[in-house]
Amino acid sequence: MGELPPDGIDGIGATLALGADSILRLRWERGISIAEEDARRAMDRVNDLCAGARHPMLVDMATTKAVSRGARTVFGLPCSASRIALLGASQVDKVIANFILGVSSLPCPTKFFTSEPAALVWLKEG
Numbered sequence: 001m002g003e004l005p006p007d008g009i010d011g012i013g014a015t016l017a018l019g020a021d022s023i024l025r026l027r028w029e030r031g032i033s034i035a036e037e038d039a040r041r042a043m044d045r046v047n048d049l050c051a052g053a054r055h056p057m058l059v060d061m062a063t064t065k066a067v068s069r070g071a072r073t074v075f076g077l078p079c080s081a082s083r084i085a086l087l088g089a090s091q092v093d094k095v096i097a098n099f100i101l102g103v104s105s106l107p108c109p110t111k112f113f114t115s116e117p118a119a120l121v122w123l124k125e126g
Contacts, residue, residue: 009045012038016045023123024049024057024081031063036070043079050080056123057081058116062089064096075100078107083126085119086112 008015013029026042028034046057067075084106086097097112109126113119 009041012041014038014042016042016049018049018055021124022055023120024055025060026057027060028064031065033066033068034064034071035068036074039067039071039074043074043077047080052080054080054082056083056085056126058085058087058119058123060087061096062087062093064088064093067096067100072100072102076106081108083108083123084110085123086110087116087119088112088114 013032015027017025019025024046026046032038086100088094088097094112094114101110101112111119111122113122
């Protein structure tokens with residue numbers, strides 16, 4: 001399978017691509033505040049792109065400003081991701097990721113990283 005170019009997700013500040021390595025890459029715009037509807041659209045697009053298959057997913061959330069409670073709830077719902085690596089660049093990103101990771105029951109293994117190579121290694125382990 002060839003690499004698909006990043007696809008903008010209608011109405012939100014994010015792109016999504018499925019790489020030749022079978023890893024989904026969801027990239028949020030810098031400085032974005034993710035609302036429930038943004039999260040829902042992103043996860044719907046993930047499910048559409050995967051068409052019933054499960055893939056590991058790298059979520060680049062560096063410099064995300066905030067994630068609403070509703071968005072955190074959506075991120076806690078099952079989707080086509082088999083594992084999720086949250087990629088950030090700062091302590092603020094880590095705090096936001098900890099809010100996401102604090103959801104009582106995440107649908108798949110999820111971990112925060114500040115190194116993309118380390119995140120990719122972890123994703124490929126699963």
